[in-house]
């Protein structure tokens with residue numbers, strides 16, 4: 740399986756800044772066959788960047804989309820409209836869930852809509868600090884997986900990526916703590932076990948599982964060597980070109 744390094748730019752960079760960043764990033768990026776480099780710029784930058792991007796080197800992701808293809812949904816953008824611009828869509832990021840009130844049901848519909856439109860969903864799951872403190876982590880992870888994948892068939896599941904992002908480890912939460920590789924390993928085991936229950940052992944092995952939460956060049960290697968991890972979802976560090984390329988370098992070293 741490839742290693743996925745996904746940069747989530749969140750609400751940062753205007754169109755010009757995004758274009759300059761992309762130019763610099765892909766200029767020095769080798770054409771890695773076994774590493775899939777993906778960036779998720781702001782929605783307004785997707786169209787121009789889709790013309791600029793060298794798809795042999797990297798791919799684009801959207802940070803969100805709405806599950807209906809068209810209709811009276813003021814302010815929304817559909818997966819159908821993103822087709823041709825991006826290859827991936829981040830779905831159910833904790834900021835969508837906690838700031839914008841997206842619930843598990845909506846996340847499930849979005850995953851289905853992505854697949855219907857032949858885009859790869861990156862389904863984000865993860866417990867909050869208080870859920871962990873109350874011993875609810877396993878239930879939260881299982882519930883988020885079950886509802887996120889509710890409409891995903893066995894034929895479709897290997898098109899889905901899962902990103903485990905403990906909310907308490909995301910750098911912008913203010914008091915973020917680093918997740919230890921052991922803590923990550925425990926949850927990845929649970930995720931893989933749940934996927935095996937849903938789709939069978941063999942199919943589950945083909946599903947990519949990413950980790951995200953304060954990933955930096957200095958800790959990327961430790962997370963990438965957690966058993967069952969196939970990549971990283973990087974927020975803050977993906978905004979700094981050197982840090983992002985260093986993380987890609989680490990992935991390359993771990994792979995070889």
Ligand code: PGA
Pocket residue numbers: 747904908909910911951952953954972973974975976
């Ligand atoms: P972070 O963000 O790397 O800044 O912690 C990760 C994310 O929110 O996807």
